[in-house]
Amino acid sequence: xxxxxxxxxxxxxxxxxxxxxxxxxxxxxxxxxxxxxxxxxxxxxxxxxxxxxxxxxxxxxxxxxxxxxxxxxxxxxxxxxxxxxxxxxxxxxxxxxxxxxxxxxxxxxxxxxxxxxxxxxxxxxxxxxxxxxxxxxxxxxxxxxxxxxxxxxxxxxxxxxxxxxxxxxxxxxxxxxxxxxxxxxxxxxxxxxxxxxxxxxxxxxxxxxxxxxxxxxxxxxxxxxxxxxxxxxxxxxxxxxxxxxxxxxxxxxxxxxxxxxxxxxxxxxxxxxxxxxxxxxxxxxxxxxxxxxxxxxxxxxxxxxxxxxx
Amino acid sequence: xxxxxxxxxxxxxxxxxxxxxxxxxxxxxxxxxxxxxxxxxxxxxxxxxxxxxxxxxxxxxxxxxxxxxxxxxxxxxxxxxxxxxxxxxxxxxxxxxxxxxxxxxxxxxxxxxxxxxxxxxxxxxxxxxxxxxxxxxxxxxxxxxxxxxxxxxxxxxxxxxxxxxxxxxxxxxxxxxxxxxxxxxxxxxxxxxxxxxxxxxxxxxxxxxxxxxxxxxxxxxxxxxxxxxxxxxxxxxxxxxxxxxxxxxxxxxxxxxxxxxxxxxxxxxxxxxxxxxxxxxxxxxxxxxxxxxxxxxxxxxxxxxxxxxxxxxxxxxxxxxxxxxxxxxxxxxxxxxxxxxxxxxxxxxxxxxxxxxxxxxxxxxxxxxxxxxxxxxxxxxxxxxxxxxxxxxxxxxxxxxxxxxxxxxxxxxxxxxxxxxxxxxxxxxxxxxxxxxxxxxxxxxxxxxxxxxxxxxxxxxxxxxxxxxxxxxxxxxxxxxxxxxxxxxxxxxxxxxxxxxxxxxxxxxxxxxxxxxxxxxxxxxxxxxxxxxxxxxxxxxxxxxxxxxxxxxxxxxxxxxxxxxxxxxxxxxxxxxxxxxxxxxxxxxxx
Numbered sequence: 036x037x038x039x040x041x042x043x044x045x046x047x048x049x050x051x052x053x054x055x056x057x058x059x060x061x062x063x064x065x066x067x068x069x070x071x072x073x074x075x076x077x078x079x080x081x082x083x084x085x086x087x088x089x090x091x092x093x094x095x096x097x098x099x100x101x102x103x104x105x106x107x108x109x110x111x112x113x114x115x116x117x118x119x120x121x122x123x124x125x126x127x128x129x130x131x132x133x134x135x136x137x138x139x140x141x142x143x144x145x146x147x148x149x150x151x152x153x154x155x156x157x158x159x160x161x162x163x164x165x166x167x168x169x170x171x172x173x174x175x176x177x178x179x180x181x182x183x184x185x186x187x188x189x190x191x192x193x194x195x196x197x198x199x200x201x202x203x204x205x206x207x208x209x210x211x212x213x214x215x216x217x218x219x220x221x222x223x224x225x226x227x228x229x230x231x232x233x234x235x236x237x238x239x240x241x242x243x244x245x246x247x248x249x250x251x252x253x254x255x256x257x258x259x260x261x262x263x264x265x266x267x268x269x270x271x272x273x274x275x276x277x278x279x280x281x282x283x284x285x286x287x288x289x290x291x292x293x294x295x296x297x298x299x300x301x302x303x304x305x306x307x308x309x310x311x312x313x314x315x316x317x318x319x320x321x322x323x324x325x326x327x328x329x330x331x332x333x334x335x336x337x338x339x340x341x342x343x344x345x
Numbered sequence: 346x347x348x349x350x351x352x353x354x355x356x357x358x359x360x361x362x363x364x365x366x367x368x369x370x371x372x373x374x375x376x377x378x379x380x381x382x383x384x385x386x387x388x389x390x391x392x393x394x395x396x397x398x399x400x401x402x403x404x405x406x407x408x409x410x411x412x413x414x415x416x417x418x419x420x421x422x423x424x425x426x427x428x429x430x431x432x433x434x435x436x437x438x439x440x441x442x443x444x445x446x447x448x449x450x451x452x453x454x455x456x457x458x459x460x461x462x463x464x465x466x467x468x469x470x471x472x473x474x475x476x477x478x479x480x481x482x483x484x485x486x487x488x489x490x491x492x493x494x495x496x497x498x499x500x501x502x503x504x505x506x507x508x509x510x511x512x513x514x515x516x517x518x519x520x521x522x523x524x525x526x527x528x529x530x531x532x533x534x535x536x537x538x539x540x541x542x543x544x545x546x547x548x549x550x551x552x553x554x555x556x557x558x559x560x561x562x563x564x565x566x567x568x569x570x571x572x573x574x575x576x577x578x579x580x581x582x583x584x585x586x587x588x589x590x591x592x593x594x595x596x597x598x599x600x601x602x603x604x605x606x607x608x609x610x611x612x613x614x615x616x617x618x619x620x621x622x623x624x625x626x627x628x629x630x631x632x633x634x635x636x637x638x639x640x641x642x643x644x645x646x647x648x649x650x651x652x653x654x655x656x657x658x659x660x661x662x663x664x665x666x667x668x669x670x671x672x673x674x675x676x677x678x679x680x681x682x683x684x685x686x687x688x689x690x691x692x693x694x695x696x697x698x699x700x701x702x703x704x705x706x707x708x709x710x711x712x713x714x715x716x717x718x719x720x721x722x723x724x725x726x727x728x729x730x731x732x733x734x735x736x737x738x739x740x741x742x743x744x745x746x747x748x749x750x751x752x753x754x755x756x757x758x759x760x761x762x763x764x765x766x767x768x769x770x771x772x773x774x775x776x777x778x779x780x781x782x783x784x785x786x787x788x789x790x791x792x793x794x795x796x797x798x799x800x801x802x803x804x805x806x807x808x809x810x811x812x813x814x815x816x817x818x819x820x821x822x823x824x825x826x827x828x829x830x831x832x833x834x835x836x837x838x839x840x841x842x843x844x845x846x847x848x849x850x851x852x853x854x855x856x857x858x859x860x861x862x863x864x865x866x867x868x869x870x871x872x873x874x875x876x877x878x879x880x881x882x883x884x885x886x887x888x889x890x891x892x893x894x895x896x897x898x899x900x901x902x903x904x905x906x907x908x909x910x911x912x913x914x915x916x917x918x919x920x921x922x923x924x925x926x927x928x929x930x931x932x933x934x935x936x
Contacts, residue, residue: 076736081774083775084771086914124834190901192900232892234772235796
């Protein structure tokens with residue numbers, strides 16, 4: 036199993052621990068990744084301004100991966116959403132594909148629509164599988180409640196991204212529960228983190244983050260677990276700032292999914308980059324038991340859901 | 346006489362150039378904060394900064410960076426072996442030539458007892474170094490003109506750099522070749538060093554040199570018999586070999602000598618070596634005098650940039666010094682194009698033809714900008730757009746072979762430009778995420794100004810939004826607007842909307858406000874309706890467009906299959922195009 040690893044712009048510049056932790060767990064699970072140095076921005080930030088520019092950037096990445104005959108694995112959900120969208124359009128719309136190829140051909144590239152784009156969570160769930168991950172888990176959390184934050188661009192638009200049931204997804208919850216932690220049900224779990232408006236309308240952006248974090252905290256979560264650098268920065272760096280500005284009280288620290296899983300797999304904390312998170316993660320180790328406990332189950336999750344709804 | 350005067354003129358020009366450049370470093374600044382710091386204060390800050398660094402543990406960092414990055418070009422090696430080889434050849438070869446050959450009188454002659462430029466190893470090494478430089482130049486030409494790397498631009502300054510080095514080297518080799526063949530020079534050497542009187546001996550030595558040393562005699566000599574040559578060899582061993590190795594060692598010059606031998610006599614008569622010597626020396630002097638104004642100034646600025654960046658950091662270093670460093674960095678740029686090749690967004694150039702998107706080209710514009718030159722509104726807009734179309738991925742900064750902190754440079758220039766008040770619509774895109782994270786770096790007012798400016802500019806043009814309680818005439822419909830939407834790959838579904846408000850009810854932004862319409866203008870379902878009616882102003886003018894999270898809740902839940910979020914995306918694109926008149930403001934420079 037081999038993928039072209041698409042890191043995007045934000046991870047190597049600002050969330051380096053997400054990259055190192057992901058490489059470590061993928062390595063341990065025998066998922067090979069190839070780095071393509073020529074990859075560029077996925078186009079996401081340009082979608083507000085210029086649709087064609089966005090498609091061109093995305094298509095160039097797709098073409099580069101296709102050249103090496105590799106599917107793409109992304110860690111960022113905004114990269115995922117954009118590459119997925121562009122891939123969908125380029126496969127469906129021959130006119131658009133020809134137009135984009137006329138630009139790409141100037142540098143000897145061409146995209147024919149031959150590859151797929153997957154997010155880390157999809158690879159873990161579908162390609163590796165829950166059972167195989169469970170085999171690698173050496174220690175488990177006990178009594179740890181996690182608020183799993185799905186993130187918008189992995190769920191919606193479901194017709195394009197085809198990740199999970201968009202109204203009632205379970206994949207991320209199941210992945211969280213491999214670690215023995217309980218993935219709680221919280222009403223705002225499918226809402227946006229607020230990051231897309233950071234820098235555009237900060238008040239609104241922070242309002243939404245605050246609501247979401249407080250909802251998770253109120254329902255008993257110790258951590259919010261994310262699988263996207265934007266969500267993480269919003270829940271980590273921006274949350275710290277909100278607290279510094281006295282906009283919110285108790286914090287709900289953000290943990291990246293490969294960090295959560297990596298600890299259970301016995302991967303070195305330095306590689307997982309725990310200390311690189313702004314909000315300290317030290318206390319999570321208190322939840323780890325030395326032996327393999329009973330994994331959290333779907334039933335526990337459903338029970339939690341019922342309890343929280345009631 | 347002429348040459349010494351020229352040398353002094355060149356040295357004076359070089360010195361004045363250095364002073365002018367140095368003055369600029371301490372006078373101007375690409376960031377707002379340091380623009381008003383007086384030059385004297387900047388000089389003092391630099392002086393204290395340098396002293397305190399030299400007497401701290403950072404000194405060892407400097408030594409390490411000097412050896413690895415300045416001398417050995419480690420950062421170029423990381424990027425590409427061929428380019429490293431090219432640069433090491435040119436700069437290594439040239440430095441050695443300058444030390445051993447150009448300044449031979451003050452270096453080689455002082456160090457070595459029996460120094461003659463015509464004796465090995467100097468005789469051979471001079472040619473070897475020359476060949477190294479030429480090889481480097483050849484790779485440079487190959488890379489710039491044959492390889493055709495996408496988006497790598499080559500400008501006048503690059504041409505000049507390649508030409509001046511090539512002229513110096515080629516004229517030197519040609520001069521050497523002509524000198525080897527020159528009978529006049531041969532006769533002069535015999536007179537100066539051999540001290541032979543006997544006519545037969547003179548003839549024998551000359552025969553030997555013609556046969557073996559490439560000297561081309563006046564017509565009508567040779568072939569020579571073995572006895573004469575043997576005598577010549579003896580005389581050569583006795584008189585010449587002490588200070589003249591076989592010219593074959595100077596292999597490039599000897600090659601030229603062989604090629605020109607049929608007409609070498611003529612060249613000797615017209616004193617071609619004198620012209621070549623002038624060309625060679627004047628090319629060197631022109632190179633020297635013009636150095637501070639050419640790309641070659643990086644010889645001085647790039648090592649300084651590498652060293653400064655190794656020990657300086659935003660936040661901890663004196664802002665006055667950061668400003669000085671950034672001015673220096675502008676001169677350190679060699680226009681090598683590494684940043685552009687590695688740039689995350691450079692590929693959009695085909696869709697957004699603004700050359701300022703490319704980091705390597707942005708530098709040139711920023712140079713003009715910071716020196717206080719009055720730029721036209723269109724130029725300013727193009728630079729501003731170029732600096733804003735950046736995902737702040739740091740790839741340029743990580744890759745830059747001369748260690749320029751491009752990221753900081755873009756950040757500062759971006760803020761300077763945004764404060765001028767020209768509306769920049771890219772601030773309303775997630776490209777602003779980084780700026781949002783860096784909010785603390787600027788005052789609240791300065792932070793909000795470009796956001797307010799962009800939103801206001803759009804609102805100003807959409808007058809209908811501002812008129813309350815008015816009946817909007819629905820005919821004639823804005824057909825052009827509606828057609829554009831209908832033809833767009835992502836927006837054509839708007840016509841399916843039957844106004845059920847599910848999208849609005851699903852929207853977390855709408856839900857965030859008690860009175861959403863006061864904050865957002867039209868709500869999602871109303872915007873869809875405005876599209877169906879073809880009322881452009883209403884569709885473009887709502888704050889809702891720019892406050893959309895693109896979380897796709899609306900689109901996911903629409904019972905009619907309207908791609909609500911994608912329609913909003915398309916409306917944003919169209920609004921920016923409509924309001925800024927994009928096609929007219931693009932600016933291209935010649936490739």
